[in-house]
Amino acid sequence: MVRRKEKRKQQEIASQRMGILFSLAEKEVLGGNLKWADRYIELARKIGMKYNVRIPKVYKRSFCKYCYHYLLPGVTSRVRLNSSRHRVEIRCFNCGKTMFFPYVREVKERRRERRRKKN
Secondary structure, eight states: OHHHHHHHHHHHHHHHHHHHHHHHHHHHHHHTOHHHHHHHHHHHHHHHHHTTOOOOHHHHTTBOTTTOOBOOBTTTEEEEEETTTTEEEEEETTTOOEEEEEOHHHHHHHHHHHHHHHO
């Protein structure tokens, strides 16, 4: 019982530290220090793996899942919307790989709005 509470507390602290590291990484990229930003992301990932804490979706999309570099649209990555396949395509300038994220929820909302307008 006590160990579970300790583990949960450690996981909460780990998630807070990951959030701090990601905010520091964002500040460093905006300041032009890409190496520091990449280091902060590396530390955040290690903390997450050590304490078995998932990286939130907001932060997951801010770094390349292949080379773990921070992605800043226009500076370290290119973002495109592929409307035919309903997805966001993010291309990393460091490794050249492309990541895909669906945006099906938004498409479904548009369909619902069109149906409401017809009725």
